[in-house]
Amino acid sequence: MPHLPLPDGTRLAYRDHSPPGPPTRTALLLHGLAGHMGEWDALLPPLLASGVRVVTYDARAHGASTRRPPTVTRRSYVDDAATLVEELGLAPATLIGQSLGGHTAMLLASARPELVAALVLVEAGPAGPSPELPAQIGAWLDNWPTPFRSLEEAEAFLGHEGWARGLERRPDGWRPRFDRDRMVESLTELAEHAYWPEWTRITCPTLLVRGEKGTMPPTEATDMQALRPNTHVTVIPDAGHDVHLEQPERLAWTLDEFFKSAL
Template identity: 65%
Template sequence: MDHVEREGVRLAYRDRGGRGGRGEPGSPPILLLHGLAGHMGEWDALAELLLADGHRVVAYDARGHGASTRRPPDMTRAACVRDAVAVIRALDLAPVTLLGQSLGGHTALLTAAAHPDLVHALILVEAGPGGPNPELPTQIGDWLDGWPTPFKSLAEAEQFFGNEAWARGLDERPDGWHARVDRDVMVAAVAELATHAYWDQWERVRCPTLVVRGSNGTMPEAETAEMPARRPGTTQLAVIPEAAHDVHLDQPARLHAAAADFLAGVEGPTGRR
């Protein structure tokens, strides 16, 4: 595991596959952005499928998460966008495909809007510009308060979360398995979503975009319907059966199939503009 450092914040990342980047032949690299309270290991099943397609695949722990700086002084949306840009530039990934889930998808959306020169394509999983959601910080705090940590074993954690990937994101200590995130930091991470919508940023995105919703997910159908209406001709939709909010964990093969079909229709980096 390696790190990118920006303004005193360390971002842990994993870089696998080819060395594709600016001006190099082949598929554009893919940068994976996990959701709130998650970690880059969530992407392992999907990453293996993308690697088999010949992509260079990079994933990183967002600030406040996993092996990255746990308590950064700034958890704003702008800081998270600057982190994504720092990883893209440090690893020479541009033009990159951003694939993000939930809060990571929101970061990907804002990055594509602010830095169109860096982004080749965008895949948003259970993520969009809708809002505001005044209840969100309370909901997140209550959700984290409901984690019965420390767990006595990874098996107990897996049973609670419903997926082993979430259990792998925990930290082992002498008394059991603890969260690798802090409640106040996670609440701060969603503070702006409580008061803001991001439709203006969505309309500034210029790259081809795939919006993915789980059939049993939490993303409102009205939001997914409005997104292509606001950006006609550049936005595709996909609904993944038998998937909830964590589409990448519930149905990685189906998500991969949708992403691969979308990317196959996107021109290569030398001819898309």
């Protein structure tokens, strides 16, 4: 697996997936907090079949990337995504991000519009502040009964095999490929700030995807569309926060319709 070295010493693990023929567009896929690039595996075949060159990667402090990078600020996450787009020749790219990855994609589209052709946010938006968020995430991670004795046990607890595949096998069982404190620290700025000004500066075609049973408040989606009326909004039935894991076929169809109508 290739790694992209960054100036601060962080190394980003990534995979570059090429379609059967000449690419019609490029896409960078950004996973959420405590996630990994493999979460997008079910979405790869339809994207590649439609001619999209797709790059997936493990964010800093996640997966096969540097586990304890010097910083996990919002700026560092955004700079990482921008560097991938530039160094791998993806610009202008479609950014598809879920949860924290969607927030990173949103900030990149706002700060570096020349790098972004389109933006897809899955259960992600600019609302805040959320002062209780770090404690909630910390408590959630503390509740993981690690080490898991098997991937089946991990899947039963975490709710999806995609989450279980993000674990690594150690002598005592299966454990996360991230450190709890880095995950909580990654949310510090989100807990303290809202990002509505950044949202209003975005100019590229944008699709907002909510899960019918997700955690994103419908009012946030309404406010986002009020500020940027051309934003496409869709709700995926029978899906929670992890739309890309729970309903990948419906998400793929939604993306295809967005590409046809907006790009």
